[in-house]
Amino acid sequence: MSRRVLGPPALLLLLTGCAGVQSALDPAADQAARIETIWTLMLWICGIMYLLVLAFLAAAIWKARRRLAGPPLAQGQKSDYEQPLLRALNGWVGLTVAGLLVLTIGSFFVDRQLALAEAGDALKIRITANQWWWKVEYEDPTPSRSIVTANELHLPVDRPARIELEAGDVIHSFWVPNLGGKQDLIPGRTNRLTLTPRRIGQFRGQCAEFCGLQHANMALDVTVESPQAFAAWAEHQRQPAPPPTDPRLVHGRDVFIGATCANCHQIGGEAAFGETGPNLTHLASRPSLAAGARPYSRGALAGWIADPQSLKPGNHMPYVATTPDELNALVDYLDSLK
Structure with a gap:
């Protein structure tokens, strides 16, 4: 890690929980x-x-x-x-x-x-900004090989990525300072941005246009990795969530599907097809929770589900009434989604 990006950016990471550095004066693309x-x-x-x-x-x-x-x-x-x-x-x-x-x-x-950035053999990605999280879709000519994730962006080094930017509600702005400049996301319009990363590392992206109460808690974890590591990550993301066999995880899955969770969230391989909230198929493999509001941990996940408004006031995730046993089983199940 470059010495000149330590200090304030590192402190910012501790405060936000988002993995990666953020400095427009340390270009990595x-x-x-x-x-x-x-x-x-x-x-x-x-x-x-x-x-x-x-x-x-x-x-x-x-x-x-x-x-x-x-x-x-x-x-x-x-x-x-x-x-x-x-x-x-x-x-x-x-x-x-x-x-x-x-x-x-x-x-x-x-x-x-x-x-006129070179975009030959570019990785095609669509990012949709919502209050207050990012939907990230990796397009593929074969629809079954497309990838949908949330609040994380993985890019192979030395390969251009052609990113289509859309907004699901209000105006947002996509910005990863180490990789490129800002680009607005405007409802009803598709903007485009090309990024060609040249250095492996973890970087912090964010929304750079005030978009509501939790604008500051709308971060994006960006990982630039080798082509081999990216291919392995992508192949893992294409896999559906394995069906649980442990009785407690089965109970947690039943709570997820039986409650309102499945109406808003999607889990590959399960009867959960919601599109309103982030895709949770590989939730536990992400470095942060709630778009960078907290570093990912089982405790943070439990607190988020139990009272989402205390962690991120004004967000659109409703309170879901569960018993302590149901909450623990639900957290165990979601924590198994690597």
Whole structure:
């Protein structure tokens, strides 16, 4: 892990529970590197202009003090500083125009590179933003090999990913700072974004457009891995949940299907086909819970089911009345969904 992304990002991870680093100044993909280039260019130009403003201000104050300390000018007499000041102003206008021209040209070329990002043999992904979680779908020409998961994004290194972005309710914004720039998700419209990761690691994505009460708790765990590791992960995700054999897990599954859980959530291989909430087929393999609100653990899962509003106030998961035994059996079953 790069040294320069420790500190505030690491502290943020401890607070949010979302695995991965978040820094736009530590690019791990082609798109983020190009954005950092224009950011660095802007920093240098604006920094130099700022220092020049301070230098001119200091010079003006110094000359004004000298003029006040000298003899007063006679009527109609011109100051010795008038011509140099006029030349300095003309030079300053030229310098400003040149700086803006460089920024405009640089921005044009970076935007063009981002828009024309190479997407041959791209991994096709559709991400739908909801209040307040992410639905992630990996498309495949064979429908049975498509993958549906939630709040996690896995990408193979050195392969472009063409991501279609949609919103299920209000305007959201998809942003993984280490991999690329922001892209809005607007209801009724499909936007697209290409990411080409170049470094293996875990990164933090988030919604970057205020979308309601729990906007801050709408994170996305992003894992960039080797092609072999990605293929293994994808093949595992295609597998349905194994039918439980332990009596307690069977009881937990029956609670899940018999309660309102199955109306909103889907579990592959079971009679649960809900589309309103996240797909839970491999829930226990995810690093965080409730879109990064907490690191995943059995205790956090139990607390989430028992009282979802205390963990994430305003979310759309209803309270489900269960007895202590039913709750423990349900948590045991969901915790077995690796």
